[in-house]
Amino acid sequence: xxxxxxxxxxxxYRDDGQTFPIRLDRWGYYIVLAVAFGIIPFIINDYWASxxxxxxxxxxxxxxxxxxxxxxxxxxxxxxxxxxxxGAYAVYKLMTAxxxxxxxxxxxxxxxxxxxxxxxFGLPSLRxxxxxxxxxxxxxxxxxxxxxxKVPWFYNYSASGQINAPERTVLGWAVTGPATSATAxxxxxxxxxxxxxxxxxxxxxxxxxxxxMAIRDMDIAAEIIGVNPLTAKLSxxxxxxxxxxxxxxLLFAVYLGAAEVGEAFGINKSFLVLFMIIIGxxxxxxxxFAGAAFMVMLPVLLKNxxxxxxxxxxxxxxHIELMIVGALIVIFLIVEPHGLARLWxxxxxxxxxxxxxx
Amino acid sequence: MKTxxxxxxxxxxxxxxxxxxxxxxxxxxYRTGPYGANGTQYADGFxxxxxxxxxxxxxxxxxxxxxxxxxxxYNTEKGVECYESTKDSGALVYNPxxxxxxxxxxxxxxxxxxxxxxxxxGRTSAKNxxxxxxxxxxPANYWDGASVAIKYLLDxxxxxxxxxxxxxxxxxSAYGKEPIRTLEGLAEKHGFELSQIPVDAPGQEQKSQWLQxxxxxxxxxxxxxxxxxNQAAIQEAANIRFPMxxxxxxxxxxSEVDVLPVGExxxxxxxxxxxxxGMDYPVYDDIKTHLIETGKASQGGEHVGSVLYSRGMYxxxxxxxxxRKAQEVAGTSAISPEQLREGFExxxxxxxxxxxxxxxxxxxxxxxxxxxxxGSGMARLQQWDAxxxxxxxxxxxxxxxxxxxxxxxxxxxxxxxxESGITPRDC
Numbered sequence: 001x002x003x004x005x006x007x008x009x010x011x012x013y014r015d016d017g018q019t020f021p022i023r024l025d026r027w028g029y030y031i032v033l034a035v036a037f038g039i040i041p042f043i044i045n046d047y048w049a050s051x052x053x054x055x056x057x058x059x060x061x062x063x064x065x066x067x068x069x070x071x072x073x074x075x076x077x078x079x080x081x082x083x084x085x086x087g088a089y090a091v092y093k094l095m096t097a098x099x100x101x102x103x104x105x106x107x108x109x110x111x112x113x114x115x116x117x118x119x120x121f122g123l124p125s126l127r128x129x130x131x132x133x134x135x136x137x138x139x140x141x142x143x144x145x146x147x148x149x150k151v152p153w154f155y156n157y158s159a160s161g162q163i164n165a166p167e168r169t170v171l172g173w174a175v176t177g178p179a180t181s182a183t184a185x186x187x188x189x190x191x192x193x194x195x196x197x198x199x200x201x202x203x204x205x206x207x208x209x210x211x212x213m214a215i216r217d218m219d220i221a222a223e224i225i226g227v228n229p230l231t232a233k234l235s236x237x238x239x240x241x242x243x244x245x246x247x248x249x250l251l252f253a254v255y256l257g258a259a260e261v262g263e264a265f266g267i268n269k270s271f272l273v274l275f276m277i278i279i280g281x282x283x284x285x286x287x288x289f290a291g292a293a294f295m296v297m298l299p300v301l302l303k304n305x306x307x308x309x310x311x312x313x314x315x316x317x318x319h320i321e322l323m324i325v326g327a328l329i330v331i332f333l334i335v336e337p338h339g340l341a342r343l344w345x346x347x348x349x350x351x352x353x354x355x356x357x358x
Numbered sequence: 359m360k361t362x363x364x365x366x367x368x369x370x371x372x373x374x375x376x377x378x379x380x381x382x383x384x385x386x387x388y389r390t391g392p393y394g395a396n397g398t399q400y401a402d403g404f405x406x407x408x409x410x411x412x413x414x415x416x417x418x419x420x421x422x423x424x425x426x427x428x429x430x431x432y433n434t435e436k437g438v439e440c441y442e443s444t445k446d447s448g449a450l451v452y453n454p455x456x457x458x459x460x461x462x463x464x465x466x467x468x469x470x471x472x473x474x475x476x477x478x479x480g481r482t483s484a485k486n487x488x489x490x491x492x493x494x495x496x497p498a499n500y501w502d503g504a505s506v507a508i509k510y511l512l513d514x515x516x517x518x519x520x521x522x523x524x525x526x527x528x529x530x531s532a533y534g535k536e537p538i539r540t541l542e543g544l545a546e547k548h549g550f551e552l553s554q555i556p557v558d559a560p561g562q563e564q565k566s567q568w569l570q571x572x573x574x575x576x577x578x579x580x581x582x583x584x585x586x587x588n589q590a591a592i593q594e595a596a597n598i599r600f601p602m603x604x605x606x607x608x609x610x611x612x613s614e615v616d617v618l619p620v621g622e623x624x625x626x627x628x629x630x631x632x633x634x635x636g637m638d639y640p641v642y643d644d645i646k647t648h649l650i651e652t653g654k655a656s657q658g659g660e661h662v663g664s665v666l667y668s669r670g671m672y673x674x675x676x677x678x679x680x681x682r683k684a685q686e687v688a689g690t691s692a693i694s695p696e697q698l699r700e701g702f703e704x705x706x707x708x709x710x711x712x713x714x715x716x717x718x719x720x721x722x723x724x725x726x727x728x729x730x731x732x733g734s735g736m737a738r739l740q741q742w743d744a745x746x747x748x749x750x751x752x753x754x755x756x757x758x759x760x761x762x763x764x765x766x767x768x769x770x771x772x773x774x775x776x777e778s779g780i781t782p783r784d785c
Contacts, residue, residue: 046445046446047443047446050439050442051438159482159535159538159770160457160461160533161535164465166777177465178469255438256462258461259434260434260458260461262530262531262558263433263458263531264434264435266559300439307428307429313427315390318389319390322390
């Protein structure tokens with residue numbers, strides 16, 4: 001009864017084409033934004049920022065990026081961890097080489113550097129697809145990790161090969177380094193997430209997004225109707241890598257503060273982000289958020305319930321946690337192969353008809 | 359769904375916070391993941407010593423000690439989560455047993471004012487207390503280990519290593535890369551040739567590395583490995599018939615789990631250590647009566663006396679001695695992290711004191727100060743006897759070559775201070 005478009009009249013094309021055509025959705029979106037910007041920053045503490053919100057927001061950006069490439073353009077990539085490492089090392093080199101330039105610019109530049117690297121590794125996609133492309137991007141993953149481990153210039157010749165984020169400020173607030181407050185960490189990530197999600201949404205429903213989807217659905221047909229596969233595929237790699245690079249830069253500079261390439265950006269990270277978009281839903285902006293939330297929050301939640309509330313030994317809880325998360329992933333995919341986004345869409349369909357299903 | 363999740367997490371967190379009254383020493387352990395086999399023994403030793411103090415003496419200075427455990431799986435992100443979830447519960451000191459997590463925590467602890475104690479791992483230059491106010495890494499660090507190993511080789515060769523070839527097989531991470539600079543310095547000083555052979559984590563696959571060793575024929579191999587990498591390396595060394603007595607591991611590459619899978623062929627393998635091994639210490643009688651027989655030992659006490667159990671226990675011994683010292687200096691039993699830091703800086707563990715707590719000759723003498731957070735750096739060598747299935751100590755505690763190490767520590771800590779805008783304190 002509540003959730004329906006009856007009475008919600010559109011009088012212009014602009015209104016008709018908006019992202020949230022249903023009023024209740026729009027309100028929901030504004031309320032989420034209001035809560036995210038107006039309430040959470042005032043009540044967040046270190047634990048909530050470090051364990052839940054900051055990783056969720058950062059992985060949401062990475063998932064958005066991979067979703068553009070895999071979900072919208074249909075190019076499978078296992079190189080996400082490597083591309084995040086490019087973002088992290090780019091921002092590290094930039095912030096240590098030009099300490100006076102704003103960190104926001106450095107993070108965006110790091111995204112730009114990653115976009116170039118992503119396009120380079122995207123070149124094979126013009127010749128190969130599917131599993132073969134997955135293997136090519138897997139090579140990118142291993143090559144990039146090896147590179148950042150091997151060449152000391154990338155980690156400024158430090159003895160251990162670790163990179164450490166020095167303190168940098170935005171408008172006088174520290175956003176990187178140890179003295180950063182939970183609020184500052186959260187807000188800087190939130191700003192990037194909101195801006196990038198807005199960009200992603202509008203890219204994917206414009207010409208570029210339609211070209212990507214045409215390539216995904218059938219590349220020969222797309223070529224016949226005039227989509228240039230070269231520009232479409234490479235632009236997908238560039239935009240996707242930009243997002244992933246920003247995520248990597250934020251992960252290193254804001255969240256971790258210190259990183260080691262093999263551990264922080266290994267193949268596990270690639271799979272984690274891939275799982276996020278598969279569970280969230282391929283080709284959906286909401287899906288990227290849902291998947292990131294699922295993969296970041298569920299382990300923390302299970303740990304707190306099993307160890308904190310039930311008082312189980314930590315090793316048992318850790319093993320059970322892996323089993324529960326794994327089982328849930330399998331169950332989710334059997335029940336709804338198109339992910340959480342599809343479940344959400346089905347719920348909305350049902351709500352529109354409710355309480356008269358026929 | 360999200361609100362439900364957050365509510366549940368909130369409920370979980372509330373229940374997790376321990377009572378504030380006791381001394382809280384969180385144990386960021388790992389009993390799962392690729393390094394679980396090693397981490398679980400260390401965590402048991404760490405827990406058991408504090409449990410013993412609680413059972414036998416009623417804590418330290420009348421204060422009971424709480425050791426809440428948090429599973430990190432050797433993963434830095436989980437490590438951060440563990441740190442954040444325990445730091446507001448009155449935690450005094452952290453011992454994460456991971457160089458990666460240590461690097462994350464070093465900047466954080468100086469802001470949150472918590473002590474970070476990293477015995478035998480972590481950032482080597484944290485020895486310089488002028489820069490790293492909150493970090494302690496006594497009794498020995500990675501550079502000390504490298505130097506003691508080379509000193510032992512010098513002794514073996516009548517003081518001359520010139521023209522010899524030494525290969526370093528290392529875990530390709532912050533941990534494994536640590537000794538490279540020291541070894542390069544020592545190679546220059548003593549005229550031996552150093553080759554570096556990295557092994558990517560976790561290190562099950564080392565065929566190509568050992569093929570390279572078979573081709574290069576180094577006289578000695580030094581290994582900085584951890585977890586499954588150790589077993590794989592010792593197995594591969596046995597496969598290419600590399601003489602085990604010329605193969606020396608750092609202290610993290612010298613436990614029972616590393617050599618037992620290789621069986622007879624691991625006989626003669628050497629490793630560094632800074633703590634005693636085996637059951638010949640009086641403290642084990644107490645552990646037996648107070649913990650094992652009452653069923654209070656971690657995992658039923660199945661690892662008591664192993665190398666890593668002993669090392670975890672040793673870390674707990676040093677922390678408890680520092681707590682004692684802090685209580686003495688502060689004049690109160692309920693100490694704060696700041697007071698514990700003072701305790702660490704004034705800590706002195708003499709051989710007599712070690713004998714008093716039932717661990718004679720268990721570790722080197724420790725004497726810390728405001729500018730020395732790393733103790734003497736002494737370590738000794740142990741050798742594996744495969745037929746008796748035990749480690750035997752083969753040298754006394756040896757001093758490292760401070761002539762090489764001290765300038766490197768100075769240089770690295772100053773670089774850190776400059777990078778993070780720290781002004782070194784006066785000591």
